[in-house]
Amino acid sequence: MMSGNYTTIDNQNVSGSVPAVSDSPGQVSVKFNDTSLQTFPPSGAQGKISAAAGPPRDADDTFSKPASGSPESPSSGGWFKIFTVAAYRPYFDVDTSDVLERIKDSLLPFNGSFNEKTANNPDLYGPFWICTTLIFVAASIGTFVTYLAHKLQHKEWNYDINLVTWSAGVFYGYVLVVPLCLYVILKYFSAPSTLVQLFCLYGYSLFVFIPAMCLSVIPVEIFRWAITGVAGIMSALFVALNLRNHIVSAGERWFLIVVGIFLLQLALSFVLKLYLFNVSV
Structure with a gap:
């Protein structure tokens, strides 16, 4: 049924596709395949929102690692590390x-x-x-x-x-x-x-x-x-x-x-x- 430039789609048992109106000029047929549909959130995706609770992580953990030269960086050494909190943290790692x-x-x-x-x-x-x-x-x-x-x-x-x-x-x-x-x-x-x-x-x-x-x-x-x-x-x-x-x-x-x-x-x-x-x- 046509009314001006709008097309009404009848209730049909449609699975993954929208029926195209081939008789109308200028109308484009759009079809969705079932294989292209994804569930949200995607399972096993790295760097995206996962099903587990917790904040999202970067795909390569770039921002999760301490920056070079920071007090928590394992590569920072020398005498300057004795003035950082991270240098003494292992000696307070005990429980009751x-x-x-x-x-x-x-x-x-x-x-x-x-x-x-x-x-x-x-x-x-x-x-x-x-x-x-x-x-x-x-x-x-x-x-x-x-x-x-x-x-x-x-x-x-x-x-x-x-x-x-x-x-x-x-x-x-x-x-x-x-x-x-x-x-x-x-x-x-x-x-x-x-x-x-x-x-x-x-x-x-x-x-x-x-x-x-x-x-x-x-x-x-x-x-x-x-x-x-x-x-x-x-x-x-x-x-x-x-x-x-x-x-x-x-x-x-x-x-x-x-x-x-x-x-x-x-x-x-x-x-x-x-x-x-x-x-x-």
Whole structure:
């Protein structure tokens, strides 16, 4: 049926084609083949919208790769990489179960297998938060105990902000300076050890002082000395026994190095007892 220049198509069972009107001049026949039809979205198309959820990706992953010279580029090397976040990202790639397992090993110093377990994945996450927790625990408990001691004797009490700065200097400084010096000594004796492993070992060795500080709230001087001694011996044994196997290759002087490490850790506990575990009015 024709009306002016428009053509009406009757309802027919048409499959993939539109019937052409051959009797009308100037009309073009259009035909759609079934084979040229595609489903949307196309399956298996690379670089286009796929059926799976997620943002579209480039066909050649050109824009998905880090640019050359960027901090995430694997080709960027040299000393400048130590100033990028990507250089330290592998040392924070641990989960809660890993940190808890390493904390448990630090409380069992006689195993001496901490370095072997963390050789392939030493972390700085645990040492950082252990030192940070020690700083706030030392400041808060020291302040609380001092406050109670002054109030019980009806004396005036003033908050000492130096307790926080002093604690930060002791714990952060010890975990940074001592492993660095030990790394230089082990390099001199050609003993196999990495700097990150030493940071990890010394950081976890300080965890035992957290419960020791909490128990120092008890106002009994002998008990505080006993708690400090036990914590210091456990921490010193943990470090010395884990480094012994690596220092044996240093030759005949390995015993002196291990003894020095043990005594240095004990000295730390003695300093903590005098300045953090000691409460006087």
